[in-house]
Amino acid sequence: MNYTPPIREMQFVLHEVLDAAATLQGAGVDVDRDTIDGVIEGAGDFCARILAPLNTVGDRDGCRLVGDTVVTPPGFKKAYDQYVAGGWPAVDCDVEHGGGGMPSTVGSAIKEMLASANPSWTLYTSLSAGAYRCLNANASEELKRRYLPQLASGQWTGTMCLTEPHCGTDLGLLTTRAVPADDGSYRIKGAKMFITSGEHDLAENIVHLVLARTPDAPKGTRGISLFVVPKRTVDPDGAVGNRNGVFCDSIENKMGLHGSATCVLRFDNAVGHLVGEVNKGLAAMFVMMNGARLGTGVQALGMNEVANQKALTYARERIQSRAPESMRTPNQAADPIIDQPDVRRMLLTQKSWSGGSRLFLYWLALQVDLRKSSPDPSVREYAEDMLSLLTPVAKAFVSDRAVDSASLGMQVHGGAGYIADYGAEQTFRDTRILPIYEGTNGVQSHDLLQRKVLSDGGRRFKQLVEMVSGYAQTLDGRQEMDLFRVALITLAGEIDTLVTDLARWAQDDDCRVGTSAVDFLNLVGYYVLAYFWARAADTVLQLGDQATDFHRQQLAIARFYFDKLLPDTFSLLVRARSDTRILMDDAAIAF
Incomplete structure (x- = not known):
């Protein structure tokens, strides 16, 4: 597999359209354009030279469960060691935990290239970053000292253990138990499935973040607590001990991402520690x-x-x-x-x-x-x-x-x-x-329409529309931007009217949100990308004679988006208003 990191495209977005360095400096983040470029260029070299050649290998050879250990594809372990030695896991972690303190904006650019080069391998690193942030936001200072430096360095990796065999998205049904022990810890017992990177041979330890219920927990999501459960026990001073009661019973045979171990994990009286408050784990x-x-x-x-x-x-x-x-x-x-x-x-x-x-x-x-x-x-x-x-x-x-x-x-x-x-x-x-x-x-679509738009009377959505419409108004009188300005203003009005109608209809129709949510989310997606492509086009046009062939390419793509793709919003507007009775008619599926 050949992969060329799109460094020029990244620089165009970060520096020319978003002016990221100036924005970050205004927020007190000590970073400049040269530093950003140096980091993403170095990461791009690692991705192209080390990771991309392993992508086909991972797909072909996959992972193997040998005893209690998952053996990753050939070359994965060596690449991970090089990744850690290069300090890449720590780039956007806090300095106090041994990290580089770089902003999330830079981390996102790195993660894009990792995913392009070798998505299976990258999954072993991606949830580690999430575990780091979750513990950093919610754990006690003692747990932070015990876990965060090793997660930041990449010496340990992390997982997110939510799904159980009998429940997926409906976490209120989970049954994994957490019984208090005399020493302040808990004993975790239950099964989790679809756990990305749940077991592997890349790192010394794996830090599982597990949702479970204490014995007296209320039913539903109000009774869920969060626990940190390492593969190998960790002493208060951070030293790794014996194997904890966490076992991989199988790895999933998947359609793709063969190099990524997706595990069924069994927690057999595993030692865990509470993160945050009891019954507040989902938050x-x-x-x-x-x-x-x-x-x-x-x-x-x-x-x-x-x-x-x-x-x-x-x-x-x-x-x-x-x-x-x-x-x-x-x-x-x-x-x-x-x-x-x-x-x-x-x-x-x-x-x-x-x-x-x-x-x-x-x-x-x-x-x-x-x-x-x-x-x-x-x-x-x-x-x-x-x-x-x-x-x-x-x-x-x-x-x-x-x-x-x-x-x-x-x-x-x-x-x-x-x-x-x-x-x-x-x-x-x-x-x-x-x-x-x-x-x-x-689920994401329902969350957007019900919880993020209708639940607050459209307050947050109004801010988005005001940002886009306010920008469109600044284009007034610039003929070369008329294509973009007119489309943004017209679509803003259509979406605003749609939101008002959906809010009214949903009061008397409990199927309204479910019927319209996917079309509504796609409509917002087209709208948001239109705003950013307009800004990109504006950036190029303001360069005048200074625009390069690369810049003219970006302008041509922006025009293509508005001409060929944005018209899909017309059908989305119609479908979002479709009658819920057509969709929910039992006769349509009773065959």
Whole structure:
């Protein structure tokens, strides 16, 4: 597998459109453009040189359960050791825990490249970052001292243990038990499934964050507590002890991501410690869950990017059929398929999704940094509102588009895409899980419409519309931006009216939210990406004669997005208003 880190595209987003360094400096984060570039260039080299060559190996060889240990594919362990030696796990962890203190914005750029180069391998690292943040936000100082330095360094990895065989998203049904012991610890007993990186041979220890119930816990989600349960016990001074009562009973035989161990874990009176308060575990775990949802969006961006790189390379090299006469190469029997209009449609669609998602997700990462570091309470509050509102969109809209992009990549390859030789089918298989895990995209859609829009009377959503509309108004009088300005203003009005109607209808129709939620989330996704593509186009146009060929490419993609993809919002607006009785009519499924 060949992978070229999209450093120039990243720099365009970070420095030219978002001006990330200045924004971060304004929030008190000590970082500059050269430092950001140096970090992402170094990470890109690691991804291209070390990880990408192992991607096919991981898919071909997969993981093996040998006794109580999962053996990862050849080369994975060595690559992980190099990753740790290079200090990459600690880049965006706190300095007090041995981290580099870099902002989440930089961490997101690194995570994109990791996901592109080798998504299976990357999953061993991604949940470690989430475990670090969850413990940092909720654990006692004693537990932080015990676990955070090792998670930051990569010496230990982490997991998130929620799902049980009888319940998936409905965590109120979980039955794993946590019984208090005399020494203040708990004994954890139960089974968890679909646990990414639940067992492996890469690191010295694995730190499991486990949701469980104490004996007197109330039913439902109000009775869930959070516990840290290591694979090997950890003394108060941080020393690793004997094997804890955590065992991998099996690893899942999956459609894709074969190099990632997805485990069924058995907790057999395992020693664990309470994180946060009793019965408040779900709220504590949401730090990790929301981080994982944003991370899924970044992973989807990485998969989208590599699907496009594969397809673009193939389309340039594949000589087949004659192009339209105006595009033909003289004295040649056939032309590259990239000169076929429909092939260009597919390639530009991929580029629109990857470029627009990068703009959106890096901006969200900036909000994470502003929420954490800004000295201005109003800035922190606004960042929190935008993250709360748009995290479901980042997870669901971007992951659905990544699947679309991977499918288009196979289509560009034609029959070559359906066989294993070119890697297009592996990319599709690896990508297909993204709309499913970390809360299915239907769940994300319901969360957006019900909890993030209707529940607060549209307060947070109004802030989003005001941001986009306010920007569109600044374009008034600039003829070269009319395409973007008119579309943004028109769509804002349509969505605002739709929200008002849905809020009214939902009062008397308990199926209304479920009927409209997916279309509504996709509508918001198109709208948000339109805003960022407009900003990208504006950035290029303001360069005038200073614009390079790269800049003109970004402008052309922005125009393609508005011309070819944004019109899909017309059908979404219609579908979001569809009659719930049509969908819920029992006659439609009683066959």
